[in-house]
Amino acid sequence: MTNKIIVGSEEWxxxxxxxIKAxxxxxxSGAATSSIHAINITTFKRNGSTWVSYEVHPIQGSRKVTLLCESKLIDRRVIKSSNGETERRYVIREQLQLGDQSWDVDxxxxNRASMGFRMLLGREAMGQRILVDPSVNYNFGDYTEDEINLLYGNKNMPSTGLKxxxxxxxxxxxxxxxxMEAGLQRGHEMFFxxxxxxxxKLDASEPEVHYRDGRILNDLDAVIPRIRPSMTFYGCALTRxxxxxxxxxxxxxxxxxxxRDKLFSLQLLQKNNLDIPTSGFANSPADTTDLIDMVGGAPLIVKLLEGTQGKGVVLAETRKAAESVINAFKSLKANLLVQEFIKEAQGKDLRCFVIDGKIVASIERTAAPGEFRANIHQGGTASLVQITPEEKKLAIKAAKTMGLQVAGVDIIRSSKGPLLLEINSSPGLEGIETATGIDVAGAMIDSIEKKLGWKRPLPVDTSF
Structure with a gap:
């Protein structure tokens, strides 16, 4: 026992x-396996063996430091996370250094971006070497932020890029x-x-965009609109x-x-022969009965046209409930859609992130217990999914039909095949980046670079 090293619950x-210097x-010790934060994971062959390439951001809560790493693949394992979800992960073997001792660990x-630590040290890596004292931290020293920055060097890229x-x-x-992080990492000047x-300022000879203190923003190369629903009119006017x-x-x-116009978007999709759930729209409460019948009766979905992130969406399980909800909304002069309920989907849907006509990432979203619709904002979960060629084609064509360079396309699997639920022009990144480990934000910046024909400058050799 005297040969064992004593570590705290947190260690550098x-x-x-x-x-990875720190x-x-x-x-x-409650976790069997150890893990390291990694994104953009890909496999490749080297000398007849399979290797993995991946990016690591070793500093918690920051992507300022990005390390491109390569390791030989030794295994793939199904790991059950602390929240009960299972994930199939690549396994590598690298030398771990703790204090003045080092040994190989698996x-x-x-993707640990949403977790408290970039690395987890589990009991398999501890072996017979370690005793854990949970009452202490950093038995082998702590680092200040300045020391970490000095250790990794100045990773701030020069602002020689786009605005x-x-x-x-x-x-x-x-x-x-x-x-913002993704743009700065690529050397661009980013402004929120x-x-x-x-x-x-609308003027035939000198039109301008001003910001609160009078700054003129005309010299920007590109803008990324991320407009909340309540700001759609003004946000679109500003973008225009x-x-x-x-x-x-x-x-x-x-x-x-x-x-943003749910009814118009469904009409556009229908016009382009893209499959959508059977939907109904009417102005008068007198049409409620026929509206319910045209989508196959109850259970059915009632959607407010102005709703977002799952708000304003109601499941009416009986005909009477459907009539009550529809008439109640109409009495408030609210515009709504009635839509068939896809029971066989079992509270799941697909989110496909499309950029420039290509799917860069896909996840399956599962509704929270007691909910009928998959929504991460309301306690739902996200997991990796392999989409079919038919689903891929549907998502890409939907984004193209809307004219969106960046789109979150929501698809539901039904007995009739995949159906389009919605196309989001400002899709969230957290769920899809966390579940897939893909740098979606970086892909958005790459799209701007491509459109403007900007190429990253080569590093200057200062060694002579």
Missing amino acids: CSLPGLG VKARVD LTLT IGLLASNPNLYSNRRI YNIQQCYM HFESLGVMALNNSEAITQS
Whole structure:
């Protein structure tokens, strides 16, 4: 026992073979396997063996430091996470250094961005070497933020790239933070602009966009509109004004406008022969009975046209309930859709993230217990999924029909085949990046670079 090292519940360690000089690990003897945060994981062949390439962000809560790593693949395992979900992960073997001791450990690769630590040290890696004292932390020393920055060097890229404005409402949302980070990582100047604090000058000779303190924003190369539903009219007007100035918009105002109109978007999809759930729309309460019949009767879905993120969506399980809900909404002069209920979907749907006509990531969303609709904002869960060629084709064509460069396309699997539920012009990134480990925000920035013909400058050799 005297030969064992005593560690706390949190420790700084390193993985020299990967260039990870310091990473904060959670020491958890209750977990069997160890894991390291990794995204953009791909496999390749080297000398007849399978290897994995992946990116690691070793600093918790930051993507300023990105390390491109390669390891030989030793296994694939099904791992059950702390929330009870299972995931099939790649397993690598690397040297772990803790204090002045080092040994080889097996690590699974997974996206730990939403977890408290970039690394988890489980009991299999501890072996006969470690005793855990949960009452202490950092038995082998702690690092300050300045020391970590010095350890990894200055990773801030020079601002020699594009000037990109993110038009949104809340800079602290995961999606907005990730887009800002992804642009900065690629050397661009990123600016967050609150839509409500932008205003426009309409003039034939000198049109302008101003920001709250009078700053003129005409010199932006591109804007990324992330417009909340309540700001659709003004946000689209602002985006349209930028477009008139020659500023590229990642999703133009016309595409956003028509995607936000649920009825119009369904009519567009129908016009282009894309399969949707049978839906009904009427203005008068006198038409309620026929409206229910045309979608196959109860149970059915009632949707407010202005609803978002699952709000304003009601399951009416009986005909009487359907009549009551429809008539109640109509008495409030609310516009609504009645839609057939796809029972066989069992509370699941697919979210396909489409960028420039290609699917960059897909997940299956499962409704929370007691809910009928899959919605991460209301306690639902997301997991990796393999979509079919038919589903892939449907998602890509749906985004193209809406004219969206970036779209979250929601599909439900039915006995009739895949059906389009909705196309979102400002899809969230947290659920899909966490579940897939794919840098979706980076793919959005890549799209802007491609559209504007911008190429990342080669590093300058200063060794002579």
